[in-house]
Amino acid sequence: MNALDDLIESFSRLPGVGKKSASRIAHFLLRNDRSLCERLSRDLSVLHDRIRPCSVCGSYSEEELCPVCADPGRDRTLLCVVEQPQDVQTIEAVREYHGLFHVLGGVIAPLEGIGPDQLRLSGLLARVNEGGVAEVILATNPTVEGDTTALYIQRILKGLPVKVTRLASGLPVGGDLEYADRLTLARSFRGRTGF
Amino acid sequence: MNALDDLIESFSRLPGVGKKSASRIAHFLLRNDRSLCERLSRDLSVLHDRIRPCSVCGSYSEEELCPVCADPGRDRTLLCVVEQPQDVQTIEAVREYHGLFHVLGGVIAPLEGIGPDQLRLSGLLARVNEGGVAEVILATNPTVEGDTTALYIQRILKGLPVKVTRLASGLPVGGDLEYADRLTLARSFRGRTGF
Numbered sequence: 001m002n003a004l005d006d007l008i009e010s011f012s013r014l015p016g017v018g019k020k021s022a023s024r025i026a027h028f029l030l031r032n033d034r035s036l037c038e039r040l041s042r043d044l045s046v047l048h049d050r051i052r053p054c055s056v057c058g059s060y061s062e063e064e065l066c067p068v069c070a071d072p073g074r075d076r077t078l079l080c081v082v083e084q085p086q087d088v089q090t091i092e093a094v095r096e097y098h099g100l101f102h103v104l105g106g107v108i109a110p111l112e113g114i115g116p117d118q119l120r121l122s123g124l125l126a127r128v129n130e131g132g133v134a135e136v137i138l139a140t141n142p143t144v145e146g147d148t149t150a151l152y153i154q155r156i157l158k159g160l161p162v163k164v165t166r167l168a169s170g171l172p173v174g175g176d177l178e179y180a181d182r183l184t185l186a187r188s189f190r191g192r193t194g195f
Numbered sequence: 196m197n198a199l200d201d202l203i204e205s206f207s208r209l210p211g212v213g214k215k216s217a218s219r220i221a222h223f224l225l226r227n228d229r230s231l232c233e234r235l236s237r238d239l240s241v242l243h244d245r246i247r248p249c250s251v252c253g254s255y256s257e258e259e260l261c262p263v264c265a266d267p268g269r270d271r272t273l274l275c276v277v278e279q280p281q282d283v284q285t286i287e288a289v290r291e292y293h294g295l296f297h298v299l300g301g302v303i304a305p306l307e308g309i310g311p312d313q314l315r316l317s318g319l320l321a322r323v324n325e326g327g328v329a330e331v332i333l334a335t336n337p338t339v340e341g342d343t344t345a346l347y348i349q350r351i352l353k354g355l356p357v358k359v360t361r362l363a364s365g366l367p368v369g370g371d372l373e374y375a376d377r378l379t380l381a382r383s384f385r386g387r388t389g390f
Contacts, residue, residue, distance in 0.1 A: 017212075047221075
């Protein structure tokens with residue numbers, strides 16, 4: 001049955017979907033009425049045509065400007081630098097941050113051949129140089145690559161009239177000292193805050 | 196961003212895919228080249244038109260007869276009764292069974308309002324009555340509903356010149372007595388085999 005096997009094969013290429021899950025999903029779609037199947041097919045067919053990078057921040061957008069960049073209510077003195085467009089969505093979902101974003105499109109990873117030139121760094125420098133930005137918040141992941149990238153950006157912004165900060169790293173809320181890894185615990189000591 | 200949110204919402208309706216996985220998949224599809232996206236869209240759009248129940252066994256098929264029913268090399272004296280079409284694929288993948296199948300399309304589940312009338316039982320009786328079938332292997336799941344359904348079928352086949360068997364239930368190979376649940380362990384005693 002090619003149509004079914006093809007679909008299972010396609011689904012199993014998605015992240016987090018193994019052969020068994022792909023088969024389960026395909027059979028679920030066959031068993032149920034065809035509307036979900038058609039809807040998913042339609043959503044997929046228009047995705048790449050509808051979504052493009054925002055011309056300012058590099059996040060995903062359906063317009064020239066993404067909803068955040070286009071929103072006059074955002075605090076334009078704050079610029080949060082993230083690795084990927086989905087990080088913007090993750091941060092937006094928390095509703096804690098009300099400034100603008102800048103998406104790098106990756107991190108410095110020499111082993112994968114990704115250097116500073118492949119990231120959207122000139123755009124970041126241009127935005128800071130334009131003026132109006134008071135603080136750049138480096139929100140790359142707390143990984144080796146994310147830390148390296150944050151350090152690199154901190155250096156190229158040195159000398160510019162802008163405050164550069166990094167997201168706090170430490171114990172996750174609701175976590176347990178006992179289960180914290182050594183690096184996280186060490187960092188939570190170094191970053192300890194006063195009452 | 197409607198196109199992206201719509202896709203995430205559609206994906207999150209699939210079994211085993213939560214909101215976070217759906218978002219991860221959608222971003223993966225956007226980040227990568229559009230070919231996988233288009234391929235998945237195409238596979239989904241033709242699925243329901245291409246696949247239909249086999250007119251004999253009720254399994255999924257692209258033709259009037261499914262590949263198993265159409266295969267002259269299968270042992271037509273054996274009839275394996277399963278709940279769903281995907282059970283046929285699971286059993287076929289093991290390459291242990293070489294007879295034919297009969298798909299019930301469900302199990303007797305009074306709480307969900309599913310009685311014997313909703314299952315493909317008349318087709319099963321017809322196939323057995325036609326003659327040629329020596330053994331009916333009941334391969335419904337070893338659950339309360341699967342056992343009930345197997346018992347029901349065993350009763351309606353009583354008196355017909357056909358041997359009725361049930362798949363062995365017991366300890367999974369590679370399993371550990373210590374982790375076996377009580378019902379499985381009890382059943383493995385009742386079904387113990389000689390050397």
